Amino acid sequence: MINFETMMEFLKKYKAFIYGLVLFRIIVFALTRLDVIYIDNSEVLANTLSFIFSWVLISLPIHYFSFIKEHKKSSLKLLALSVLFFAVIINDMNSRIIDNPITFVGLVVVGLSFFSILVPAYFKKYSLLVIGFYVLALSYFYYVRIYIDDLSIYLKQEKEIKIILTTPFFILLLNWFYQQWKWLKTVESKKSKAELALLKSQINPHFFFNTLNNLYGLTVEKSDDAPNVVLKLSDMMRYTIYKGNEEEVFLKDEIDYLNNYIELHKIRYNKFVEITFNHSCELDCKVAPLLFIIPLENAFKHGVECLTEGAYIHIDLKTNKGVIYFSIENNFEAPKTTHTGGIGLENLKQRLKLLYPNSHNIQIETKNSNYKLTIEIKTI
Structure with a gap:
């Protein structure tokens, strides 16, 4: 049973993701008002995946702000990745190509790179499995999207391919949250046992x-x-x-x-x-x-x-x-x-x-x- 105090402690620990959500909404609102970006409301799946992906990328640097301040080299890498991320997004908007293959590769590289910089030990544990998966998934994507040279065949599989390409990223993220939650519960349990031992004494x-x-x-x-x-x-x-x-x-x-x-x-x-x-x-x-x-x-x-x-x-x-x-x-x-x-x-x-x-x-x-x-x- 999850008690209220544990939930509040968890939310306090990861409040950066709340800040990231607010900041993301402000950026999107400003860019749409300035006609820099256009959001097609009919593309529910694409919009949902883009929202989660962008929200996490903005939130992670906020969450690890103290880490970034202490590690200038990592900070420069994150800054470079941020520039690359916006470059990929702007290129996708200007190219006017349906599901630009360069965009997919760019987003995958940026997402995994963020993980490797911010949580290197965690990413290293699953890196071979994730990279191997993406090699196969992107190969199939390029085969259907470019090699066959028939857009209608790709469009029939578009949703499935997008889900396949984004699933490992979200599994990594959810598993990381789960690991953090387990760590928090373990710390709480040890703290409670220590307090009980003291009180008994x-x-x-x-x-x-x-x-x-x-x-x-x-x-x-x-x-x-x-x-x-x-x-x-x-x-x-x-x-x-x-x-x-x-x-x-x-x-x-x-x-x-x-x-x-x-x-x-x-x-x-x-x-x-x-x-x-x-x-x-x-x-x-x-x-x-x-x-x-x-x-x-x-x-x-x-x-x-x-x-x-x-x-x-x-x-x-x-x-x-x-x-x-x-x-x-x-x-x-x-x-x-x-x-x-x-x-x-x-x-x-x-x-x-x-x-x-x-x-x-x-x-x-x-x-x-x-x-x-x-x-x-x-x-x-």
């Missing part, structure tokens, strides 16, 4: 250090909770290290991870905290790992830890036909009403944007001393 590690400190206190006190803490912490670290590197995990595994986090936090507090975690999910439902831990961390950090009494966290997680619904609500002290979640919440938003583009929704509601975050993810 920014998941707050302070929880593990705090838990280890609590574990030390429990062992000193010889508490019966110590083995249970070790087991849960081990499960969480294993999940973070191994499952955290996977693209998707079963939602039930993510739920176990959240439950372990909640249980370890409960051991830390000497006060009553109302924590409810209601969940019901489809067995085969999968999700990107470590998405919901960030809002849960924030609920403890900015809610439970700042309140002396009456603290609560209410969590709901369910699925319906491949759509995940997650909500978390907690209370906090009134001065914290301006709290937005910090870098953790921004990381969450960025991950959702990268992983589920146009397939997720996140909402935040803050009312009085209550904070609620809701996430909806379409996984299919």
Whole structure:
């Protein structure tokens, strides 16, 4: 699926072809008004091919303008080709010969030469195939147009011959666009993976250090909770290290991870905290790992830890036909009403944007001393 941002980036990268189209239309309008050229509207095929050919030849130098500035030798070659191109067009108009053979050869030479100058590596890859094709195609064209010396025979094949002569040029152009598009998508994919790796690495590690400190206190006190803490912490670290590197995990595994986090936090507090975690999910439902831990961390950090009494966290997680619904609500002290979640919440938003583009929704509601975050993810 092609998203809007990718399309806009592609159009921005090749905006020179839009400029080339505008410039071409201005040139044609001026030349027709000055009676320098005449366009026969009945020649639809010839006009279409001439339009595309001329548009591309004008657009390519604009697209590679920075390249042209840095490479004077190539610039002079392009200038010479431009002069040759206009010379071929003017000669064709003045000769008044139907499908002037010189014009066809001139346009083919100019078109392929532009490719060889602007995209030499790309042209070299297909040059033997294209040149071989044109040797055969032009030979047949000259045979029918000149050697047979019967214009009526040529006119019967005129459209087919023109299509044959122009097809390789447009295949080259479309394939070049396709190669550029593939390159753009590859760069975007690598960029997204790099950003995701960075965002995953920014998941707050302070929880593990705090838990280890609590574990030390429990062992000193010889508490019966110590083995249970070790087991849960081990499960969480294993999940973070191994499952955290996977693209998707079963939602039930993510739920176990959240439950372990909640249980370890409960051991830390000497006060009553109302924590409810209601969940019901489809067995085969999968999700990107470590998405919901960030809002849960924030609920403890900015809610439970700042309140002396009456603290609560209410969590709901369910699925319906491949759509995940997650909500978390907690209370906090009134001065914290301006709290937005910090870098953790921004990381969450960025991950959702990268992983589920146009397939997720996140909402935040803050009312009085209550904070609620809701996430909806379409996984299919």
